[in-house]
Amino acid sequence: MTAVDALAPGAPLTVVLAQPRGFCAGVVRAIDIVERALEREGAPVYVRHEIVHNRHVVDKLKRKGAVFVDDLAEVPEGALTIFSAHGVARQVQADAEARGLPVLDATCPLVTKVHNQGRRYARSGRTLVLIGHAGHAEVIGTMGQVDAPMHLVSTAADVAALPLADAEPIAYVTQTTLSVDDTRHVIAALERRFADVVGPDVSEICYATQNRQTAVRDLARVSDLLIVVGAQNSSNSSRLREIGDEMGVPSYLVDDGAGVDSAWLDGVATVGITAGASAPDELVEDVIAALRHLRRVEVSTLDGVVENVEFSLPPELRYPRLHAAAE
Helix, strand or coil: CCHHHHCCCCCCEEEEECCCCCCCHHHHHHHHHHHHHHHHHCCCEEEECCCCCCHHHHHHHHHHCEEEECCHHHCCCCCCEEECCCCCCHHHHHHHHHCCCCEEECCCHHHHHHHHHHHHHHHCCCEEEEECCCCCHHHHHHHCCCCCCEEEECCHHHHHCCCCCCCCCEEEEECCCCCHHHHHHHHHHHHHHCCCEECCCHHHCCHHHHHHHHHHHHHHCCCCEEEEECCCCCHHHHHHHHHHHHCCCCEEEECCHHHCCHHHHCCCCEEEEEECCCCCHHHHHHHHHHHHCCCCEEEEECCCCCCCCCCCCCHHHHCCCCCHHHC
16 A cells, blocks of 8 residues: 555544553542442432543533532532542631531542642741642642642743742642643742752652653654543643644544544544543543544554552442431
């Protein structure tokens, strides 16, 4: 087959899947908490904020009886309440306790680790800097988990604008959906400006974010087109698409197969597909199915890290009912 034949409309399309892709251990744990709570307690259960940033996951849980709310004021008295994987501020925890709401905390353990790091740095007398995106649920929760002032920065320019003396002892923590590569230039700016800076070791950055970004770089090197499966409001999914663009590969973020545009395939022989940490593999299959409607497809998986991380469920889920006494 000639190069021209390979790009003909009826030519097979090579689809290469990233490894790893899709659900991380924190997302699996959060979804399991909601599903097990529904099984044990019955519907409805109330979830503050989207349990993870994915419409398909949220809609599936809604059909099972989960009710998603933005504010605890929307939760009826005595109703089982679940905090999302992104974490919440201490004030939210206090409000739930004051109302006597039974709570399951689905905060990702790696997000909790960031909270603990921030508190430890604050106790040591350092001024805290959080590297993250304003308005993101995780950032809001982290800033509300530490009883000390915290400065939010996203760029080196933000570091330059910090209203702090250059001699100030600084400690930084990062939003977990940012990788070492994402934060490196901001950390470098902190270290250039401030003489005394500490922060987490590279090994403490979220494994899932780093692994997926490394995998998408490998994928972009062998792809003519990159499709990232994930929600439009998913920070880690958006970053995967951005990496593809940065590597010179046309890259698109889609919720599912319905988002695939046939025009993207013009002149394309190989499509790389990956998925954000909150996108289930069934949505990847849906994208592949959409491609099969357009071209003959041959699927393979790129070599990469095989993740075997698991996070334990809250101890409350060992018992058959959490609030039977209230019934």
